[in-house]
Amino acid sequence: MRRVLQAQGVKSETHRVRGHEVHTYRLEGTGLGPPLFLLHGLGSSANAYWRTLKPLSLHFRRVWAIDVPGNGFSPQPASGPLPWREQLATVRSFLEDVISEPVFLIGNSLGGAMSLYLAHDRPKLVRALGLISPAGAKLEDGRFRELVRSFEVSTHAQARAITRRLFAKPPLPLLLLSGQMRALYANPTVKSLIKEVQPADAVTEDMLAGLAMPTLLIWGGSEKLLPAEGLAYFRAHLPKHAEIHEVEGFGHMPQMENPRPLVRRIIDFARAQQLAG
DSSP states (O other): OOOHHHHTTTTTEEEEEETEEEEEEEEEEESBBOEEEEEOOOOOOOGGGTTTTTHHHHHEEEEEEEETTTTTTTTOTTSSOHHHHHHHHHHHIIIIIOOOOOOEEEEEEEHHHHHHHHHHHHHGGGGEEEEEOOOOOOOHHHHHHHHHHHHHHOOOHHHHHHHHHHHOOHHHHHHHHHHHHHHHHTHHHHHHHHHHOOOGGGGGGHHHHTOOOOOEEEETOOSSSSSSSHHHHHHHSSSOOOOEEETTTTSSSHHSSSSHHHHHHHHHHHHTTTTTO
Protein backbone atom coordinates (compact mmCIF):
# COMPACT_ATOMS: atom_id res chain seq x y z
CA MET A 1 0.00 0.00 0.00
CA ARG A 2 2.81 2.40 0.84
CA ARG A 3 4.42 1.84 -2.57
CA VAL A 4 1.10 2.52 -4.29
CA LEU A 5 0.59 5.71 -2.29
CA GLN A 6 4.12 6.92 -2.97
CA ALA A 7 3.54 6.37 -6.68
CA GLN A 8 0.53 8.70 -6.32
CA GLY A 9 2.68 11.45 -4.82
CA VAL A 10 2.01 10.68 -1.16
CA LYS A 11 4.97 11.36 1.12
CA SER A 12 5.84 8.75 3.76
CA GLU A 13 7.51 10.67 6.60
CA THR A 14 8.75 10.16 10.14
CA HIS A 15 8.59 12.89 12.77
CA ARG A 16 9.95 13.06 16.32
CA VAL A 17 7.07 13.98 18.64
CA ARG A 18 7.31 13.93 22.45
CA GLY A 19 10.34 11.70 22.05
CA HIS A 20 8.46 9.17 19.89
CA GLU A 21 9.04 8.24 16.25
CA VAL A 22 5.76 8.94 14.45
CA HIS A 23 5.08 7.92 10.84
CA THR A 24 2.61 9.83 8.69
CA TYR A 25 1.42 10.01 5.14
CA ARG A 26 1.22 13.53 3.70
CA LEU A 27 -0.33 14.49 0.40
CA GLU A 28 -0.33 18.06 -0.87
CA GLY A 29 -3.81 18.90 -2.07
CA THR A 30 -5.24 21.07 -4.81
CA GLY A 31 -8.34 22.18 -2.91
CA LEU A 32 -9.00 25.23 -0.74
CA GLY A 33 -10.16 23.44 2.41
CA PRO A 34 -8.12 23.34 5.62
CA PRO A 35 -5.63 20.55 6.34
CA LEU A 36 -7.41 17.23 6.75
CA PHE A 37 -6.09 14.90 9.47
CA LEU A 38 -7.08 11.21 9.56
CA LEU A 39 -6.84 9.14 12.73
CA HIS A 40 -7.14 5.33 12.68
CA GLY A 41 -8.71 2.93 15.19
CA LEU A 42 -7.47 0.15 17.46
CA GLY A 43 -5.23 -2.34 15.68
CA SER A 44 -5.42 -0.34 12.47
CA SER A 45 -3.08 2.14 10.78
CA ALA A 46 -2.93 5.01 8.34
CA ASN A 47 -3.03 2.41 5.55
CA ALA A 48 -6.75 1.97 6.27
CA TYR A 49 -7.28 5.35 4.55
CA TRP A 50 -5.19 4.56 1.49
CA ARG A 51 -8.13 4.70 -0.95
CA THR A 52 -9.34 8.07 0.37
CA LEU A 53 -6.17 10.18 0.40
CA LYS A 54 -6.08 11.07 -3.29
CA PRO A 55 -9.78 11.96 -3.74
CA LEU A 56 -9.80 14.00 -0.52
CA SER A 57 -6.72 15.92 -1.67
CA LEU A 58 -8.78 17.40 -4.52
CA HIS A 59 -10.74 19.45 -1.97
CA PHE A 60 -8.24 20.25 0.80
CA ARG A 61 -4.87 21.97 0.87
CA ARG A 62 -3.17 18.99 2.48
CA VAL A 63 -4.15 15.54 3.74
CA TRP A 64 -2.40 13.80 6.64
CA ALA A 65 -2.84 10.26 7.97
CA ILE A 66 -0.95 9.23 11.09
CA ASP A 67 0.24 5.92 12.53
CA VAL A 68 -0.16 6.26 16.29
CA PRO A 69 3.00 4.94 18.08
CA GLY A 70 3.07 1.14 18.08
CA ASN A 71 0.87 0.91 14.98
CA GLY A 72 1.63 0.76 11.28
CA PHE A 73 5.08 2.18 10.52
CA SER A 74 5.36 3.99 13.87
CA PRO A 75 7.52 1.78 16.11
CA GLN A 76 6.61 0.92 19.65
CA PRO A 77 8.81 2.95 22.04
CA ALA A 78 11.66 1.01 23.63
CA SER A 79 10.00 1.54 27.01
CA GLY A 80 6.95 -0.44 25.87
CA PRO A 81 3.41 0.33 24.66
CA LEU A 82 2.21 3.86 25.35
CA PRO A 83 -0.81 4.43 27.61
CA TRP A 84 -3.71 5.78 25.59
CA ARG A 85 -3.47 9.23 27.16
CA GLU A 86 0.19 9.47 26.05
CA GLN A 87 -0.91 8.42 22.58
CA LEU A 88 -3.50 11.18 22.74
CA ALA A 89 -0.87 13.68 23.88
CA THR A 90 1.40 12.61 21.02
CA VAL A 91 -1.30 13.24 18.43
CA ARG A 92 -2.10 16.59 20.05
CA SER A 93 1.56 17.61 19.91
CA PHE A 94 1.72 16.59 16.26
CA LEU A 95 -1.21 18.89 15.49
CA GLU A 96 0.37 21.73 17.47
CA ASP A 97 4.01 21.41 16.45
CA VAL A 98 3.99 19.88 12.96
CA ILE A 99 0.76 21.04 11.32
CA SER A 100 0.47 24.27 13.37
CA GLU A 101 -2.98 25.30 12.14
CA PRO A 102 -6.56 24.16 12.76
CA VAL A 103 -7.49 20.95 10.93
CA PHE A 104 -10.57 19.08 9.82
CA LEU A 105 -10.05 16.15 12.18
CA ILE A 106 -11.52 12.78 11.20
CA GLY A 107 -11.29 9.68 13.41
CA ASN A 108 -12.56 6.12 13.06
CA SER A 109 -13.42 3.80 15.97
CA LEU A 110 -10.91 4.41 18.80
CA GLY A 111 -9.56 7.22 16.64
CA GLY A 112 -13.05 8.73 16.82
CA ALA A 113 -12.97 8.64 20.62
CA MET A 114 -9.50 10.22 20.58
CA SER A 115 -10.77 12.89 18.17
CA LEU A 116 -13.59 13.73 20.56
CA TYR A 117 -11.10 14.14 23.40
CA LEU A 118 -8.87 16.34 21.24
CA ALA A 119 -11.78 18.50 20.11
CA HIS A 120 -12.86 18.96 23.72
CA ASP A 121 -9.38 19.54 25.19
CA ARG A 122 -7.97 21.70 22.36
CA PRO A 123 -10.88 23.16 20.37
CA LYS A 124 -8.62 25.74 18.72
CA LEU A 125 -6.81 22.90 16.94
CA VAL A 126 -10.01 21.57 15.33
CA ARG A 127 -11.71 23.54 12.56
CA ALA A 128 -14.24 20.75 12.03
CA LEU A 129 -14.78 17.26 13.41
CA GLY A 130 -15.61 14.06 11.55
CA LEU A 131 -16.47 10.83 13.37
CA ILE A 132 -16.66 7.49 11.56
CA SER A 133 -18.26 4.80 13.76
CA PRO A 134 -16.61 6.38 16.80
CA ALA A 135 -15.93 4.52 20.02
CA GLY A 136 -16.10 6.32 23.35
CA ALA A 137 -19.83 6.25 24.11
CA LYS A 138 -20.91 5.36 27.63
CA LEU A 139 -22.08 1.75 27.62
CA GLU A 140 -23.68 -0.51 30.17
CA ASP A 141 -20.88 -2.43 31.91
CA GLY A 142 -21.78 -5.78 30.38
CA ARG A 143 -21.81 -4.29 26.88
CA PHE A 144 -18.44 -2.66 27.48
CA ARG A 145 -16.87 -5.93 28.65
CA GLU A 146 -18.33 -7.77 25.66
CA LEU A 147 -16.82 -5.20 23.30
CA VAL A 148 -13.41 -5.47 24.94
CA ARG A 149 -13.50 -9.28 24.76
CA SER A 150 -14.11 -9.13 21.01
CA PHE A 151 -10.55 -7.77 20.60
CA GLU A 152 -8.99 -10.63 22.56
CA VAL A 153 -7.88 -12.63 19.53
CA SER A 154 -5.73 -15.71 20.02
CA THR A 155 -7.11 -18.20 17.45
CA HIS A 156 -7.81 -18.22 13.72
CA ALA A 157 -11.52 -18.56 14.45
CA GLN A 158 -11.49 -15.45 16.65
CA ALA A 159 -9.54 -13.55 13.98
CA ARG A 160 -12.15 -14.46 11.37
CA ALA A 161 -14.96 -13.50 13.79
CA ILE A 162 -13.66 -9.99 14.39
CA THR A 163 -12.95 -9.53 10.67
CA ARG A 164 -16.61 -10.32 9.97
CA ARG A 165 -17.64 -7.67 12.51
CA LEU A 166 -15.47 -4.97 10.96
CA PHE A 167 -17.11 -5.03 7.53
CA ALA A 168 -20.61 -5.07 6.09
CA LYS A 169 -19.38 -7.70 3.61
CA PRO A 170 -16.02 -9.04 4.80
CA PRO A 171 -13.45 -9.33 1.99
CA LEU A 172 -12.64 -12.98 1.33
CA PRO A 173 -8.85 -12.40 1.31
CA LEU A 174 -8.99 -11.06 4.88
CA LEU A 175 -11.01 -14.05 6.03
CA LEU A 176 -8.46 -16.36 4.42
CA LEU A 177 -5.53 -14.48 5.99
CA SER A 178 -6.77 -15.07 9.53
CA GLY A 179 -3.23 -15.77 10.73
CA GLN A 180 -2.11 -12.26 9.80
CA MET A 181 -5.22 -10.78 11.40
CA ARG A 182 -4.47 -12.73 14.57
CA ALA A 183 -0.94 -11.31 14.58
CA LEU A 184 -2.36 -7.82 14.13
CA TYR A 185 -4.41 -8.08 17.32
CA ALA A 186 -1.49 -9.69 19.15
CA ASN A 187 0.32 -6.37 18.69
CA PRO A 188 1.59 -5.34 22.17
CA THR A 189 0.05 -1.87 21.77
CA VAL A 190 -3.37 -3.37 21.05
CA LYS A 191 -3.14 -5.81 23.94
CA SER A 192 -2.01 -3.07 26.31
CA LEU A 193 -4.88 -0.75 25.35
CA ILE A 194 -7.43 -3.54 25.72
CA LYS A 195 -6.28 -4.04 29.31
CA GLU A 196 -6.02 -0.34 30.07
CA VAL A 197 -9.23 1.24 28.78
CA GLN A 198 -12.06 1.35 31.32
CA PRO A 199 -15.71 2.50 31.29
CA ALA A 200 -14.62 5.66 33.12
CA ASP A 201 -12.67 6.67 29.98
CA ALA A 202 -15.90 7.16 28.03
CA VAL A 203 -16.64 10.55 26.50
CA THR A 204 -18.99 12.35 28.87
CA GLU A 205 -22.29 14.05 28.07
CA ASP A 206 -20.80 17.46 28.89
CA MET A 207 -17.82 16.89 26.59
CA LEU A 208 -20.15 16.13 23.70
CA ALA A 209 -22.55 18.98 24.40
CA GLY A 210 -19.69 21.49 24.50
CA LEU A 211 -18.40 20.83 20.98
CA ALA A 212 -18.80 24.10 19.12
CA MET A 213 -17.10 23.22 15.82
CA PRO A 214 -19.00 21.79 12.82
CA THR A 215 -19.40 18.08 13.52
CA LEU A 216 -20.24 15.13 11.28
CA LEU A 217 -20.93 11.62 12.58
CA ILE A 218 -21.21 8.70 10.15
CA TRP A 219 -22.46 5.39 11.53
CA GLY A 220 -22.73 2.23 9.47
CA GLY A 221 -26.17 0.82 8.89
CA SER A 222 -24.38 -2.55 8.97
CA GLU A 223 -22.27 -1.74 12.05
CA LYS A 224 -21.46 -5.07 13.76
CA LEU A 225 -18.67 -4.18 16.16
CA LEU A 226 -19.99 -1.30 18.26
CA PRO A 227 -23.39 -1.71 19.94
CA ALA A 228 -26.36 0.39 18.81
CA GLU A 229 -26.40 2.02 22.26
CA GLY A 230 -23.31 3.94 21.15
CA LEU A 231 -25.17 5.65 18.32
CA ALA A 232 -28.10 6.39 20.64
CA TYR A 233 -25.71 7.97 23.14
CA PHE A 234 -24.19 10.26 20.51
CA ARG A 235 -27.62 11.20 19.13
CA ALA A 236 -28.75 12.16 22.63
CA HIS A 237 -25.74 14.23 23.65
CA LEU A 238 -24.02 15.75 20.61
CA PRO A 239 -25.02 19.40 20.07
CA LYS A 240 -27.95 20.18 17.79
CA HIS A 241 -25.72 21.47 15.01
CA ALA A 242 -24.03 18.06 14.62
CA GLU A 243 -24.95 16.11 11.49
CA ILE A 244 -25.57 12.42 12.15
CA HIS A 245 -25.92 9.97 9.26
CA GLU A 246 -26.63 6.26 9.59
CA VAL A 247 -25.61 4.94 6.19
CA GLU A 248 -26.92 1.71 4.73
CA GLY A 249 -24.18 -0.52 3.35
CA PHE A 250 -21.51 0.94 5.62
CA GLY A 251 -19.83 -1.28 8.21
CA HIS A 252 -17.34 -0.27 10.88
CA MET A 253 -14.59 0.75 8.43
CA PRO A 254 -16.16 2.34 5.33
CA GLN A 255 -12.84 3.98 4.47
CA MET A 256 -11.70 0.51 3.40
CA GLU A 257 -14.96 -0.98 2.17
CA ASN A 258 -16.85 1.99 0.68
CA PRO A 259 -14.27 4.75 0.16
CA ARG A 260 -16.05 6.60 -2.67
CA PRO A 261 -19.41 7.15 -0.94
CA LEU A 262 -17.59 7.96 2.31
CA VAL A 263 -15.46 10.61 0.60
CA ARG A 264 -18.58 12.02 -1.07
CA ARG A 265 -20.30 12.48 2.29
CA ILE A 266 -17.22 14.14 3.78
CA ILE A 267 -16.98 16.54 0.83
CA ASP A 268 -20.70 17.34 0.91
CA PHE A 269 -20.42 18.18 4.61
CA ALA A 270 -17.32 20.31 4.06
CA ARG A 271 -18.99 22.25 1.26
CA ALA A 272 -22.10 22.87 3.38
CA GLN A 273 -19.82 24.25 6.11
CA GLN A 274 -17.91 26.34 3.55
CA LEU A 275 -14.75 24.36 4.23
CA ALA A 276 -14.31 23.15 0.65
CA GLY A 277 -15.25 24.36 -2.80
